[in-house]
Amino acid sequence: MKNIVTSLLANKIATACVATAVLTGGAATIAIARNNNSDTTQKEPAQTVTGPSKEQEQQETDAHKDELAKQYQEQQNNTASPPADQKKSVTPVITNASVEGVSGYVTGVIEEGGSCTYTFTKGDAKFTKTANGVANVSNTSCPFVSLTKNDFSSSGDWQMVFNYDSSNASGSSAAKTITVP
Numbered sequence: 001m002k003n004i005v006t007s008l009l010a011n012k013i014a015t016a017c018v019a020t021a022v023l024t025g026g027a028a029t030i031a032i033a034r035n036n037n038s039d040t041t042q043k044e045p046a047q048t049v050t051g052p053s054k055e056q057e058q059q060e061t062d063a064h065k066d067e068l069a070k071q072y073q074e075q076q077n078n079t080a081s082p083p084a085d086q087k088k089s090v091t092p093v094i095t096n097a098s099v100e101g102v103s104g105y106v107t108g109v110i111e112e113g114g115s116c117t118y119t120f121t122k123g124d125a126k127f128t129k130t131a132n133g134v135a136n137v138s139n140t141s142c143p144f145v146s147l148t149k150n151d152f153s154s155s156g157d158w159q160m161v162f163n164y165d166s167s168n169a170s171g172s173s174a175a176k177t178i179t180v181p
Helices: 002-038 054-078
Strands: 092-097 101-106 115-122 125-132 140-146 156-165 169-172 176-180
Touching: 092 156, 092 176, 101 115, 101 156, 115 140, 125 140, 140 156
Parallel strands: none
Antiparallel strands: 092 101, 101 140, 115 125, 115 156, 156 169, 156 176
């Protein structure tokens, strides 16, 4: 008997839950439908946004190109070669210095072909490696120069100085120590 009462009670609870779900879903559907119907009220027509005419746009583009060309020409005029006896003084920056190789860059000058010279010394022993400078957007880059342990005549601490020289600029870095194992 207890099982029958429990079973009937469970059926009533299940029926009540299903009825509640159906009623809630129906109420939500009606609310959504009413909301959609209320959106059919008159709305203001969309406004068309117009931009400049093609002719005006072309004129603005041409003016911008002219301005860029003028700026480029001014930059070129400002980097013209100084008199031979008045090279610009620059300070090269070492970006990599190890037994495997060296590289660096030079700020304040943007040009192709300057000479990047790396000089290594330890006591009376000395050797050099060179590379050609390469202009990039903001400086002159001195590409990576490979080294091997055989380039160094002995192990220990070697001093390396990076010199840059061109028709426009010259300068030297501070010395950097490279330890050869």
